Amino acid sequence: MYKIIEKRTLAPGVHFMRVDAPLVARSAMPGQFIILRVLEEGERIPLTIADYDRTEGWVTIIFQEVGHTTGLLAELGIGDHILDFAGPLGRASELDRYSRVLCIGGGVGTAPLYPQIKHMHEAGTEVDVILGARSRDYILLADEIRRCCSRLYIATDDGSLGHKGFVTDLLKELVSGGERYDHVIAIGPLVMMKAVSALTREFMIPTTVSMNPIMVDGTGMCGGCRVTVGGKTRYACVDGPDFDGHLVDFDEAMRRQQMYRQEEKESHICRLPGMGGQVR
Amino acid sequence: MSVTYAKTPMRVQDPAVRRNNFDEVALGYTLDEAMAEAGRCLQCKKPMCVAGCPVNVQIPAFIKALTKGEFESAYNIINETNNLPSICGRVCPQEEQCEKQCILSKKGEGIAIGRLERFVGDGFLDNEEPANRALPSNGQKVAVVGSGPAGLTAAADLAKFGYEVTVFEAFHEPGGVLIYGIPEFRLPKALVKKEISKLKALGVRFLTNVIIGKTLTVDDLLEDGYSAVFIGSGAGLPRFLDIPGENLNGVYSANEYLTRINLMKAYDFPHSHTPVKHGRKVAVIGGGNVAMDAARCALRLGAEEVHIIYRRSMEEMPARAEEVKHAREEGIIFDILTNPIEILGQDGWVKGLRCVKMELGEPDESGRRKPVEIKGSEFDTDFDMVIIAIGTSPNPLITASTPDLKTTRFGGIMVDEATGATSKEGVYAGGDAVTGAATVIQAMGAGKRAALAIHRKLSEKACINFAVNLNAAK
Ligand SMILES: Cc1cc2nc3c(=O)[nH]c(=O)nc-3n(C[C@H](O)[C@H](O)[C@H](O)COP(=O)(O)OP(=O)(O)OC[C@H]3O[C@@H](n4cnc5c(N)ncnc54)[C@H](O)[C@@H]3O)c2cc1C
Ligand code: FES
Numbered sequence: 001m002y003k004i005i006e007k008r009t010l011a012p013g014v015h016f017m018r019v020d021a022p023l024v025a026r027s028a029m030p031g032q033f034i035i036l037r038v039l040e041e042g043e044r045i046p047l048t049i050a051d052y053d054r055t056e057g058w059v060t061i062i063f064q065e066v067g068h069t070t071g072l073l074a075e076l077g078i079g080d081h082i083l084d085f086a087g088p089l090g091r092a093s094e095l096d097r098y099s100r101v102l103c104i105g106g107g108v109g110t111a112p113l114y115p116q117i118k119h120m121h122e123a124g125t126e127v128d129v130i131l132g133a134r135s136r137d138y139i140l141l142a143d144e145i146r147r148c149c150s151r152l153y154i155a156t157d158d159g160s161l162g163h164k165g166f167v168t169d170l171l172k173e174l175v176s177g178g179e180r181y182d183h184v185i186a187i188g189p190l191v192m193m194k195a196v197s198a199l200t201r202e203f204m205i206p207t208t209v210s211m212n213p214i215m216v217d218g219t220g221m222c223g224g225c226r227v228t229v230g231g232k233t234r235y236a237c238v239d240g241p242d243f244d245g246h247l248v249d250f251d252e253a254m255r256r257q258q259m260y261r262q263e264e265k266e267s268h269i270c271r272l273p274g275m276g277g278q279v280r
Numbered sequence: 281m282s283v284t285y286a287k288t289p290m291r292v293q294d295p296a297v298r299r300n301n302f303d304e305v306a307l308g309y310t311l312d313e314a315m316a317e318a319g320r321c322l323q324c325k326k327p328m329c330v331a332g333c334p335v336n337v338q339i340p341a342f343i344k345a346l347t348k349g350e351f352e353s354a355y356n357i358i359n360e361t362n363n364l365p366s367i368c369g370r371v372c373p374q375e376e377q378c379e380k381q382c383i384l385s386k387k388g389e390g391i392a393i394g395r396l397e398r399f400v401g402d403g404f405l406d407n408e409e410p411a412n413r414a415l416p417s418n419g420q421k422v423a424v425v426g427s428g429p430a431g432l433t434a435a436a437d438l439a440k441f442g443y444e445v446t447v448f449e450a451f452h453e454p455g456g457v458l459i460y461g462i463p464e465f466r467l468p469k470a471l472v473k474k475e476i477s478k479l480k481a482l483g484v485r486f487l488t489n490v491i492i493g494k495t496l497t498v499d500d501l502l503e504d505g506y507s508a509v510f511i512g513s514g515a516g517l518p519r520f521l522d523i524p525g526e527n528l529n530g531v532y533s534a535n536e537y538l539t540r541i542n543l544m545k546a547y548d549f550p551h552s553h554t555p556v557k558h559g560r561k562v563a564v565i566g567g568g569n570v571a572m573d574a575a576r577c578a579l580r581l582g583a584e585e586v587h588i589i590y591r592r593s594m595e596e597m598p599a600r601a602e603e604v605k606h607a608r609e610e611g612i613i614f615d616i617l618t619n620p621i622e623i624l625g626q627d628g629w630v631k632g633l634r635c636v637k638m639e640l641g642e643p644d645e646s647g648r649r650k651p652v653e654i655k656g657s658e659f660d661t662d663f664d665m666v667i668i669a670i671g672t673s674p675n676p677l678i679t680a681s682t683p684d685l686k687t688t689r690f691g692g693i694m695v696d697e698a699t700g701a702t703s704k705e706g707v708y709a710g711g712d713a714v715t716g717a718a719t720v721i722q723a724m725g726a727g728k729r730a731a732l733a734i735h736r737k738l739s740e741k742a743c744i745n746f747a748v749n750l751n752a753a754k
Binding site for chain 2: 023027037041042068085086216221222224226228233255256258259263
């Protein structure tokens with residue numbers, strides 16, 4: 001059992017939790033994730049480690065209520081326990097070889113991006129950041145990030161904060177305007193990472209994306225998390241989650257993410273009160 | 281005494297009923313049936329069955345005790361070499377091991393040793409290990425990585441020798457393949473849980489959600505004060521066919537399919553929150569126990585038609601004979617001498633399978649006749665789900681994070697077979713992590729040998745330390 005020691009709501013339906021997990025904190029690195037389970041009948045879902053402290057023994061996660069499990073997780077509060085919390089999983093991001101980096105975060109994708117920005121900034125890398133979201137309410141961690149980057153640009157779909165439009169508009173503007181980056185790191189929805197990767201391919205800027213497919217074990221034993229990268233099948237949980245954005249088959253990844261859409265719909269109906277389904 | 285050449289049959293659930301439920305298929309012997317079967321044993325002077333058992337259970341001795349109604353004595357005889365009789369009685373390939381060697385099998389059917397082992401084991405399932413079996417703690421800690429049959433056996437024996445044993449398990453539940461792989465209808469999970477709670481009663485500590493190689497390394501364990509480490513991490517890495525279409529929606533590795541169903545209880549969706557696809561027409565590729573289990577699960581989840589696609593013939597099929605028989609009775613279709621070459625898709629989902637026909641040629645390294653493709657025999661069949669069960673290999677998480685642990689060509693951990701000692705001081709290994717996918721009983725045997733070797737080594741060390749201290753004191 002893993003105790004929740006802090007909880008905050010960052011945006012409507014987006015929550016931050018600090019969890020007591022000394023063994024995970026002991027070896028966590030930026031870019032890695034955990035797999036958690038909320039209750040006995042619960043599903044195992046992966047969430048990226050947003051921050052950690054080895055001496056105090058905690059790990060933070062940031063998640064959006066999108067499905068059943070994240071909904072149940074959101075109902076927990078300070079002092080409650082998460083049933084299972086396993087990690088750190090996946091490879092740590094390789095962050096130490098760049099001199100000037102552009103980081104692009106979309107929606108909750110900003111959460112896993114933050115520790116990477118912090119790590120690079122502390123290591124002396126110059127980091128510019130573009131954050132994008134539906135509206136200003138969904139722009140996460142802007143203050144924290146502003147403190148550890150050179151320049152922060154913001155785009156919202158509705159124009160309620162920063163540029164009205166997509167992160168790719170800003171990316172295009174920056175690079176066409178003469179900004180030079182030796183690497184781009186993009187984390188966000190698949191469509192965003194696909195669009196960013198298509199642009200940076202044109203600009204010939206190497207790009208890393210972070211894949212978050214459906215997972216079960218997170219240790220390489222099921223193969224459910226497979227993604228095609230450069231024509232080869234890779235497991236996101238052990239070979240990733242970071243991959244070369246110019247080589248990832250995003251269309252396949254989007255399709256695989258839809259695998260249980262039907263079941264999700266059915267279970268939602270079954271779990272509605274009065275439909276005979278169990279709600280815990 | 282007249283000799284009976286036929287096994288006492290065991291009652292099973294009616295195939296037409298059981299193909300719709302996950303309850304256990306084979307129902308076990310009643311006391312009368314067990315007595316009748318035990319009475320067939322000829323009590324050979326030189327019992328071949330014992331030699332056929334990978335851990336040399338004293339078979340005639342336990343059967344004799346059984347015929348005399350001395351159940352506890354029968355149980356203790358088995359328990360000397362086999363800690364998990366209820367499990368082994370259900371899942372061992374007896375027809376390849378003890379029962380094959382039985383003298384009666386020359387003229388008829390050998391003794392149903394597995395069924396008798398199950399009968400004896402089940403009678404003692406609710407007995408906690410008598411507390412006096414555990415010696416008082418000797419103050420030394422040993423770490424066991426993985427909680428499959430290898431890890432459980434090593435942990436039990438080490439605890440009985442007096443060590444403080446901690447088992448580190450990557451999943452949220454201990455048991456290894458016994459929990460996540462082998463389905464409920466063949467090995468009820470309640471039974472595995474009882475065996476695990478017996479270990480807890482012996483003082484074994486289970487730490488789940490710890491992935492060695494990620495959460496902690498083997499070196500961390502040694503630095504944290506564990507005097508020895510036993511690695512029983514299994515062979516959990518699924519192999520795929522490397523043919524076009526494998527990443528289509530509706531294609532599963534058997535590992536994923538079975539883990540969703542058994543460990544995550546997807547058959548109980550949406551009460552249990554993990555979903556699994558329900559195929560209508562399902563192809564399972566492979567001919568081992570894993571393939572049979574996946575096929576029979578698909579049937580129980582409502583598939584109209586399930587095919588086992590296997591590239592050799594029925595004779596070469598590695599699955600337990602009883603599972604093949606049960607699968608057949610349930611209506612699984614066997615497409616033998618058939619090899620898939622492409623998974624066909626439509627709109628991103630599985631739509632069918634393109635296969636070629638095979639024929640058997642010359643024997644290969646494994647001694648089995650090698651299947652060769654019949655030119656121009658391609659044909660397509662409609663399927664909406666494909667499950668790949670062509671084998672697994674050891675997971676490299678541990679070996680990759682422990683550079684001084686030598687591995688074999690197949691990624692197995694290299695050990696001295698008699699002791700399980702690896703290339704790294706204080707580190708032992710056994711089970712599928714060493715051999716690649718094998719059997720429950722072999723994994724248990726390896727766990728037992730390693731526990732004894734660890735005990736010998738650590739007691740030797742303790743003796744030397746004692747002598748050194750004694751000298752220093754003089
Ligand atoms: C579906 C299926 C059906 C089978 N049917 C039969 C049968 O009928 N009869 C038979 O004899 N054999 C059968 N087998 C084979 C048998 O189950 C295995 O040979 C046996 O379980 C191997 O035991 P093990 O202890 O070596 O490994 P496993 O049972 O695989 O256990 C390994 C454990 O280690 C854990 N682990 C792995 N890596 C790590 C890590 N890095 N850190 C911490 N923990 C880790 C795993 O999660 C797992 O719990 C079957 C196998 C499968 C998959
Ligand atoms: S999640 Fe199972 S292999 Fe990656």
